[in-house]
Amino acid sequence: MIVFDLRCSGGHVFEAWFGSSEAYATQRDAGQIACPLCADTRIDKALMAPHLPAKSNQRADTPPASIKAALQELAAVQKRALADSQWVGGDFATRARAMHDGEERYAAIHGQATLAEAKALVDDGVPVAPLPFPVIPPEAAN
Incomplete structure (x- = not known):
């Protein structure tokens, strides 16, 4: 599996997992990937920062992680x-x-x-x- 940060034409950035780069390209070209915020299917890869482990003196529960968890819970409630x-x-x-x-x-x-x-x-x-x-x-x- 591979994870990509994706961006819709509206500028929303979101994360998605794919079996391969080819699977991503196939789904994108078929319009099967939609932005979870606006449903736009005009999707491209966003710039990604490499994952580096946090320093021991940094908190693990940074705001982006907590926001991501809240959005995932909201999506589960909707489902x-x-x-x-x-x-x-x-x-x-x-x-x-x-x-x-x-x-x-x-x-x-x-x-x-x-x-x-x-x-x-x-x-x-x-x-x-x-x-x-x-x-x-x-x-x-x-």
């Missing part, structure tokens, strides 16, 4: 929350509104909505919330 939720893709706004209006039985769903659709749902009192991390549609997962 557990979505385990019993149905992916509805681009039909999210329509389905959420239908449930709110009583036209469809309530169910836990998640999917995609445009900013305008999301604002309209909120303005109309439909209980929706953005997810902290993008969700890869099931058909796009490898």
